[in-house]
Amino acid sequence: MPHRSSTISVQIIKLRLQIAHAYGIDVEQVLQRVGLTSTFLNRPLARVTVEQDRAVWRELVALSGDTTLGLKFGNQFQLNGLGVLGYILLNSPTMAQALRLFSRYEHLVADIRRTRFVEEADSVAFVFSHAGFPDDEAERYVADWVIASVKVVTYNLVGVLSDSVLKAVHFKYPRPPELETLSVYREIFGDVTFRFNCPDTRCVFSTQLLTMPIIGANPDLLTVFEAQGQELIEQYHSENWSDRVRLEIIHALKGELPTLGDIATKLTLSTRSLQLKLQAENTSFQDLLNGVRQEMAMELLRKKSLNKTEIAYLLGFSGASAFSRTFKKWTGRSPSAFQKQKTPLP
Known part of the structure; x- marks a missing residue:
């Protein structure tokens, strides 16, 4: 990726x-x-x-x-x-x-x-x-x-x-x-x-x-x-905590879900301090986690190199059914329907 x-x-x-x-x-x-x-x-x-x-x-x-x-x-x-x-x-x-x-x-x-x-x-x-x-x-x-x-x-x-x-x-x-x-x-x-x-x-x-x-x-x-x-x-480098958290989530998301505490530790912050910084940017740890999981799910489904059970495991879901329900909530389509959709080719 x-x-x-x-x-x-x-x-x-x-x-x-x-x-x-x-x-x-x-x-x-x-x-x-x-x-x-x-x-x-x-x-x-x-x-x-x-x-x-x-x-x-x-x-x-x-x-x-x-x-x-x-x-x-x-x-x-x-x-x-x-x-x-x-x-x-x-x-x-x-x-x-x-x-x-x-x-x-x-x-x-x-x-x-x-x-x-x-x-x-x-x-x-x-x-x-x-x-x-x-x-x-x-x-x-x-x-x-x-x-x-x-x-x-x-x-x-x-x-x-x-x-x-x-x-x-x-x-x-x-x-x-x-x-x-x-x-x-x-x-x-x-x-x-x-x-x-x-x-x-x-x-x-x-x-x-x-x-x-x-x-x-x-x-x-x-x-x-x-x-x-x-x-x-300079402001972007010093204040954009959302992108820093998103990057840490990407690195940590390998079969189990990282917690707010895990990411705060990586960024040498207290949990409360990180919550406040994200709140100041009108977002939350859960919103960022969901966004990263959805983005990775869509990319993996397009590549078709893993089946739904493997994708569910990689993204920290309890199983393929839980993954399918959440994916449909995110996009309005099931994983299978998403894969079948064809974008016009050049």
Whole structure:
């Protein structure tokens, strides 16, 4: 289960769900199926795990039946979805500076680095890496969302982006046979070169992009927002007890349930102190434990490498029946029904 402890800001998830709502998708049903709540998403420093993020994509596509949803949602991306990071980019003097600042403050939106910038003699590329992630349908949706968002954010920062600046877009997955004309791709990226079956996903720009000024950038505001960004990163590291508890639960959940006392000891806190810290973040140990168990159950059921009895044991249930009842309470579906549900394939 790669990168299980890595997290993504709920601001990104909230923006995506707002777009989904506008598309007529039942957002509450998505949240129920992946074990998230609106209350949790409204916590300023809250994060979701990478697997929860992927689960959200699976449910969105399953409910819509549209495998190009990642591209379409990315095309609706708004800079305010990046929070303070968005304002840092908006007030950078040039695109070159914006790219450097994105790398510096990327932790504001995710604590796993999947992006990098590659500068060559006649081009600069935004690269989205797939190393360590399963090559499945959710990876396509995530990559489509990211790369379409990059094009839109770049457009918003510098104005109209001509075909001479955006040169090519590469995708790791094979060319979708059902999208032979690539009309959705051309509608979003324009008349550029598209390549599939590539080692990574990337937008390739002319080096002209680096010297382009950011429209309306204010150096005084940049100083203010950079200070806010640094403060938020420090605050996240010092105060986000929910993610620390979630990570300890993941490490401890191996056939028996960890208790609040067990986790408090791991974090060198008293039980009462940990309760108060979680309460201040509008959550509880039981909510976090249930969330981790649901997330792991969904992932294990998708992989089909263990049967229900084995999954029940691993997640600390008394037996397969208890696991099945709880899973249906979580998602509205039995484990068997969940496994039978097919997400549209690329």
